Amino acid sequence: FWMQYSDFFMFFATVDVCKEQASWYSLTTSDCFGPGPPGLPYPSQMYELRVSTSTWMFISLIQPKKRGQSTEYEYRDLGLIASRASGRAGIVDARRLQPVGNLWPTMVHIAHTELLATQEQATYVLLPFSVAPRNAAMDYTLAIHSANPVCIRPRPFQAPSLNFSLHMSVATAVAAKEMFPGVWLHLHQAMDVIFVLLINADPENSVSIEVDCSESTNLMSSRGSLKTKDTLSPRTRQLVLMLIRKPGSLAYTCSCKH
Numbered sequence: 001f002w003m004q005y006s007d008f009f010m011f012f013a014t015v016d017v018c019k020e021q022a023s024w025y026s027l028t029t030s031d032c033f034g035p036g037p038p039g040l041p042y043p044s045q046m047y048e049l050r051v052s053t054s055t056w057m058f059i060s061l062i063q064p065k066k067r068g069q070s071t072e073y074e075y076r077d078l079g080l081i082a083s084r085a086s087g088r089a090g091i092v093d094a095r096r097l098q099p100v101g102n103l104w105p106t107m108v109h110i111a112h113t114e115l116l117a118t119q120e121q122a123t124y125v126l127l128p129f130s131v132a133p134r135n136a137a138m139d140y141t142l143a144i145h146s147a148n149p150v151c152i153r154p155r156p157f158q159a160p161s162l163n164f165s166l167h168m169s170v171a172t173a174v175a176a177k178e179m180f181p182g183v184w185l186h187l188h189q190a191m192d193v194i195f196v197l198l199i200n201a202d203p204e205n206s207v208s209i210e211v212d213c214s215e216s217t218n219l220m221s222s223r224g225s226l227k228t229k230d231t232l233s234p235r236t237r238q239l240v241l242m243l244i245r246k247p248g249s250l251a252y253t254c255s256c257k258h
Contacts, residue, residue: 025146029154033130033138045154046161047126047142048085048092055148057115059101061128062141065109074247076138077131077192079105081165082115085123092125094160099169100124104190105131107247117150126152127162131193131222131244167237170197183207187256194219194254196241200232207232211241211258218252219243 033043061078083097103113117124130138144152176184182202188195200207213219213226221228222242230240245252 025149026144027146027150027152028141028143029152030139030141031128031154032140033134042157042159042162043128043130043140044157046128046157048153048155049124049126049144050151050153051117051120051122051124051148052150053120053148054116054118055146055150057117057147057150058145059103059113059115059126060141060143060145061103061111062143063109064139075107075109076134076247077105077107077244078111078138078140079103079129079131079191079193080113080142081127081129081162081169082113083125083127083161083165084119085125092155092158092161094158094164097125097161097165097168099165099172102169105129105193105244106191107245125161125165127157127165129162129166131242132220132247133222133224163239166195167197167239170195170239171199171237179207185209185258189254192245194241194243194256195239196243196256196258197237198230198232198240199237200234202234204234206234209240209258211256213241213243213254213256215255215257216243216253218246218249219254220246 031043031045059080061080063075063078066073080103081099082101083099085092086096101113101115103111170186170188174186174188176186178184184199186197196211198209208231210229216226228241230238232238243254
């Protein structure tokens, strides 16, 4: 059909354009992030995805459109980690998750990523997350377009699953800087977010770190402060800081001292 471009955007809030193939499937589900203090970037649900045969998927995270919202409404940061699970369906062991794809947090109406599920009879876990603290709930929709049938089931969110998958994703995304023997620092910038991951592989000694990003502009911290001080026990890792662009800002600068 044909219509004016302005009318198209007036009457359609969300448009999915897919290849016309008889074997493609589509499913959507909705959830929300409740208001939470710094350090609680979790929604109420994660999603268990069952794949019977290898398939190609497009995964979208959709926030409510600005049209019709108050003038104060801004898109919030929203991301997702996809991990392959081992073991029986319905039982997710965070320590056995293998990250296979991600959508780093970004502040847009619709964000997309691709996932190629090559293993048959496999279980994947989709873990939505957000970095910035919120004063109000944040609704979102998860949409999946798949070349072959998949089965999705919502599960109560497991914070250890996200933490482990996020640590692994950051550690493999960027080369580490060795602070001293057995201690590595990963500083990863992706989309609208910056991760500071510290790994203490020393089997006997703890390590302390101070991070100061107070000279940055248009950035805020998941912990509510741009200055942090942490101590890691032997053989542990921690995201000591997650920085996100402030809503409404167009650019940012980062100054990270440690």
